[in-house]
Amino acid sequence: MARNPRRDLLAGLTVAIVALPLALGFGVSSGLGAEAGLATAVVAGALAALFGGSNLQVSGPTGAMTVVLVPIVAEYGPGGVLTVGLLAGLMLIALALLRAGRYMRYIPAPVVEGFTLGIACVIGLQQIPNALGVAKPDGDRVLMVTWRAVEAFVRAPNWTAVALAAGVAAVMLAGARWRPTVPFSIVAVIVATVVAQVFHLDAAAPIGDLPSGLPAPSLGFLDLSALGSLLAPAVAGAALAALESLLSATVADGMTVGQKHDPDKELFGQGVANLAAPLFGGVPATAAIARTAVNVRTGAGSRLAALPHAAVLAVIVFAAAPLVSKIPLAALAGVLLATAIRMVEVSSLRAMARATRSDGLVLVLTAVATLALDLVYAVIIGLVVAGALALRAVAQQARMDQVDFRPDLPGEHSDEEHALLAEHIVAYRIDGPLFFAGAHRFLLELSEVADVRVVILRMSRITTIDATGALVLKDAVEKLNRRSIAVMTSGIRPGQRQVLDSVGALDLLRLEGREYATTPEAIAGARDHLQGAGVLPVVPAQSPAPVTEEAAR
Secondary structure (H helix, E strand, C coil), X not given: CCCCHHHHHHHHHHHHHHHHHHHHHHHHHHCCCHHHHHHHHHHHHHHHHHHCCCCCCCEECCHHHHHHHXXXXXXXXXXXXXXXXXXXXXXXXXXXXXXXXXXXXHCXXXXXXXXXXXXXXXXXXXXXXXXXXXCCCCCCCHHHXXXXXXXXXXXXXXXXXXXHHHHHHHHHHHHHHHCCCCCHHHHHHHHHHHHHHHCCCCCCCECCCCCCCCCXXXXXXXXXXXXXXXXXXXXXXXXXXXXXXXXXXXXXXXXXXXXXXXXXXXHXXXXXXXXXXXXXXXXXXXXXXXXXXXXXXXXXXXXXXXXXXXHHHHHHHHHHHHHHCCCEHHXXXXXHHHHHHHHCCHHHHHHHHHHCHHHHHHHHHHHHHHHHCCHHHHHHHXXXXXXXXXXXXXXXXXXXXXXXXXXXXXXXXXXXXHHHHHHHEEEEEEEEEECCCCHHHHHHHHHCXXXXXXXXXXXXXXXXXXXXXXXXXXXXXXXXXXXXCEEEEECCCHHHHHHHHHCCHHHHHHCCCCEECCHHHHHHHHHXXXXXXXXXXXXXXXXXXXXXXXXXX
């Protein structure tokens, strides 16, 4: 994407306007006050932009992190929150140095799409109280808070706030289709503010007074005796910051063309930001999808947009607080409502839902969990369900087919020989993985073999085998042996030997020399076994027919 400083600056200004009430609100809800939220947005926003791995990411206080922080404030006080932020920063830097960010690429696309849809719904629902012009009800569950806000509106309707929010959202959505390069969010917010002031719309509650500056950096909050008890909350904070930031960066990449973030560098940037923010009284920070989405949608192409966002907030703190304090909360709610709507890519969701039933199920579950629980549980649920469905699909690919000997041993063979082999010997070719997800089905099929004296297992096409698969194989061999059915194998690969040997399966096969390199050798061994047991008459040896390498294994 070509750099356009003008668009980046305008995007940064737009994000700053959107981020201001979020920073104030999240600071207050965390228990440390509005000043803490602003300090986080300014300090963490700037440092994460400088040192992070995404050109489009915007960081600051977030609602998900606030949920983690509230219990810490109640138990350890403000100093505990600042200490948790400091420890989380160190952990994020350690994760970056360990190059843990690369593992985010293994998150399935339906999980990311479901996460994005859920976050869009959460962002939209969070704006309902301000859009309806009612005080935010108590509670930390967005659905319950929204329901209570609607009830409050029904009791005392505030159509002024509704009109402002709907007007701003409509201008943004229509303007984005008409002139995508124009920052209609700024235009709409300015117009809404002017209208509210000129017509003295008292029902349109403004942002209100802002703090007049940032606190001086200090480590006075640090209590070394409490570090041990704060490690667990710090781990949760670091995990949340890493998860939310890397998913946000992934979503931002998907909203643009030609952008790709560096996950390890992004973790490092978030770590630096969380190390510094507590020094200024800031709460732990993460990248924020709401602000990042606004940044992308208003045309940002480089990290130059995130830096003005932090700078503008700093200027607001020190100089322009009286002007910004007059912006109606309903107007800002309209900005985020429009942003939430634009985050939803209907075509992408439709394509994902139509791909497979499993993809659709994972998408829906992740979105619902994001809405009803929180994003950490949502991603965990999405990953667990996606992993289980993937294992199920892989396990279903494993097959055990009875093999006709004629393709294996091309050439002239007597009908009597084939009839004899068919009567006493059966060969099975195992295709695909033999691991915990499908191994027991294999054992059930193999244990049902009847009316044979020798079973030959062709193992050259097993793609992978784990300890469960090896144990099941050993169990199957033992069960067949107890029924006086000899089991022979062919084509065991070098990579399979360690697993088979570790559980004793290889020793069981070697005990009577029943492991062979090729299938013809296993068939010859089966003949010798049956002759030794008196089942087959001794016949003169014949020259073997030519056998292809693939057929022999």
